[in-house]
Amino acid sequence: MGLSYRGIVKNAKPTSVGKVPALNFDNSQFLNRKRIGTRVLVVAICAALIALAATTTTHESGVVHAQRRPAPKFHVIALAEPNSIHKPFVDAAKGWLGRESMTENFAIDYIANTEPIDEKFLAQYQLFIQLDYPPYGWTDKAQKAFIDYIEQGKGGWIGFHHAALLGEFDGYPMWDWFSNFMGGIRYKDYIATFVTATVKIEDPKSPVMKGLPATFEIEREEWYTWNKSPRPNVHVLATVDESTYDPDSKLKMGGDHPVVWSNENVKARNVYIFMGHRAEHFKNPAFTDLFHNAILWAAGH
Numbered sequence: 001m002g003l004s005y006r007g008i009v010k011n012a013k014p015t016s017v018g019k020v021p022a023l024n025f026d027n028s029q030f031l032n033r034k035r036i037g038t039r040v041l042v043v044a045i046c047a048a049l050i051a052l053a054a055t056t057t058t059h060e061s062g063v064v065h066a067q068r069r070p071a072p073k074f075h076v077i078a079l080a081e082p083n084s085i086h087k088p089f090v091d092a093a094k095g096w097l098g099r100e101s102m103t104e105n106f107a108i109d110y111i112a113n114t115e116p117i118d119e120k121f122l123a124q125y126q127l128f129i130q131l132d133y134p135p136y137g138w139t140d141k142a143q144k145a146f147i148d149y150i151e152q153g154k155g156g157w158i159g160f161h162h163a164a165l166l167g168e169f170d171g172y173p174m175w176d177w178f179s180n181f182m183g184g185i186r187y188k189d190y191i192a193t194f195v196t197a198t199v200k201i202e203d204p205k206s207p208v209m210k211g212l213p214a215t216f217e218i219e220r221e222e223w224y225t226w227n228k229s230p231r232p233n234v235h236v237l238a239t240v241d242e243s244t245y246d247p248d249s250k251l252k253m254g255g256d257h258p259v260v261w262s263n264e265n266v267k268a269r270n271v272y273i274f275m276g277h278r279a280e281h282f283k284n285p286a287f288t289d290l291f292h293n294a295i296l297w298a299a300g301h
């Protein structure tokens, strides 16, 4: 520790002016113990504060909660579409992910635009979740880093709904790489009036579909149509049965209509989940089980 006798005396002096000899060896030992004790206490407080900081989560309400838990198993970054028609879905997702991150012990951060994204930033995360954020208007730096992340398998990816809004929107050209990532598709149309439909699992052996029923209902979705089925370029995990549309709609892909799939031509474990417009999906156990499975699989757990 390097605590010298001289140092102790020097510090003790103000309390024993004129009576230096009174500061005998026993006293200095007592002071030494006291000092070490203080140091131990300071170290303990610091450790407690570090542990607290590591497990502190700020909730949407702005309330900071602290819980004791072990180091997170993995780190997730979620690119969340801000202030759009999808805000209720995104807010519900954040609430659900907050609970999920506690039970599955992962850490999650959110960004509302692509400005912070570069290779160094993405290197902190084992999973990238695209919460309805569209594939256009990204910075060049973010695009480059994301392509590298996906192609080299530096982390996993889960994208919802707007993540496959591929085409020219808001003055931006289509991001061709992203279109190919989604199976070479281009967005065509959507059912603006919403219809309920049955989703059929196509690959029940996939870890993403673990524990899910063979078919399940999704209430009131937009069921995007694309210019073609991504099937030739991706591994289809589930399709929507267009014959079950309730109420019926003329907007159909005409048979093969994948809604959950994975592109196996890149190294990253990835899952696109079309369903993602309404907050109420988080009350549907089939939907939350699907999201839960996708997180663990795509993050490599």
Ligand SMILES: [Zn+2]
Residues within 6 Å of the ligand: 086, 161, 222, 276, 277
């Ligand atoms: Zn939508």
